[in-house]
Amino acid sequence: MGRPKVPLLSRERIRDAALELIDRGGLAELSMRKLAAELGVQAPSLYKHYPTKDELLDDIAGLVIADVDTSCFEHDDWRGALAAWAWSYRGALAAHPNLVPYLAAGPGRREVSLRVADAVHGGLVRAGWPPRDATLIGAATRSLVLGSTVGSFSRGFVDDVQVYRDRYPHMGQAHLLRGKADEIDTAGFELALTAFIDGLAVRFEAIDERRNRRRH
């Protein structure tokens, strides 16, 4: 065959095809050989564009995280900003749930992840949170988002409700059906997030009061 006049491959085409494979069949479904086949090419050709499979995954991860919006932290309302960021974060991850286990492995040197972490930390500190608390809040919120997308509670159950109904009297309800999975997961996340932020607000007022007492 040899080389075609117009290049068959580009980082963008490879990346998009890889993400589609992951979305369709999970992380395990992505192999360099299958990906090459999808692109009408042999596996070694991919290595001219991405030196390793891991760098390809990193690039995809960056692309997904790039959709996370942190502009909300430009205003002073830390509660609203935290909620908006969390929902945006969750939306980006939930769009590609099969990739989340890889994302969970850590920000590493990914530019966008760092930019996000920096924006969140800066926003919280500007709003009046002590730096250490800002770090913890960022980490905790990330936990919440990762947990709710990596381990879909309801999708995890088997479809045959009868399996549970007999032996686990408290479960086996309608809300365990696969069809309601997304709704349960979303509602669970909303509950966790609002309760979390409400709890933080109490703590914030305590900090604020201490600060005011010291000033007088």
Next chain:
Amino acid sequence: MGRPKVPLLSRERIRDAALELIDRGGLAELSMRKLAAELGVQAPSLYKHYPTKDELLDDIAGLVIADVDTSCFEHDDWRGALAAWAWSYRGALAAHPNLVPYLAAGPGRREVSLRVADAVHGGLVRAGWPPRDATLIGAATRSLVLGSTVGSFSRGFVDDVQVYRDRYPHMGQAHLLRGKADEIDTAGFELALTAFIDGLAVRFEAIDERRNRRRH
């Protein structure tokens, strides 16, 4: 070689060796061949005890989850019970962080996971939570635990702090050093959990009040 007088293998020996491999080198480090070598045996021998690698992983997962204590739900203090369960859950997972991505994939048909979910749901309902809220609280708490163990916020950063300090002014603090990782993660989880439960308490009182008004 042939068959030794005393069987070399047992499900228990295989399982323990596999978990040790995972703890040492991560999920990717566990291959049937390496595991067999560790046990002084050839890979096909393992298949007499576990029909597939996945069933082996399931068994290991069950073992780890079995350490989670739900006896706290026998009392009526749902706040204490939820906190105790969450910490016990987190302890079990944090003891084997490399296994968490697998655990996150869902309870499936694992006995223990179902028993835990059932105990939590039952305990919350007995304490006065509506069934749907009980489901959501269970899912949300699981999210929190999974998120905080699957994606260690601080371990995710590279060790070279200089990488961040220049470009991300709000980060690059001492608390990003690898040495403080565990402390940050634990504190982040504690913050998330207490804030979450505090927030739930507010919601619970609202439910309680509505119920009382209806009664009179």
Next chain:
DNA sequence: ACCTGAACACCGTTCAAGT
């Protein structure tokens, strides 16, 4: 410059054969 074919060192799993 870009792609192929063959190869290397790995996988999970099966199966006939040995004791």
Next chain:
DNA sequence: ACCTGAACACCGTTCAAGT
């Protein structure tokens, strides 16, 4: 009953060779 050796269909990755 329990383990081995060889094999099958896969991996990620390298590299000389083709156009």
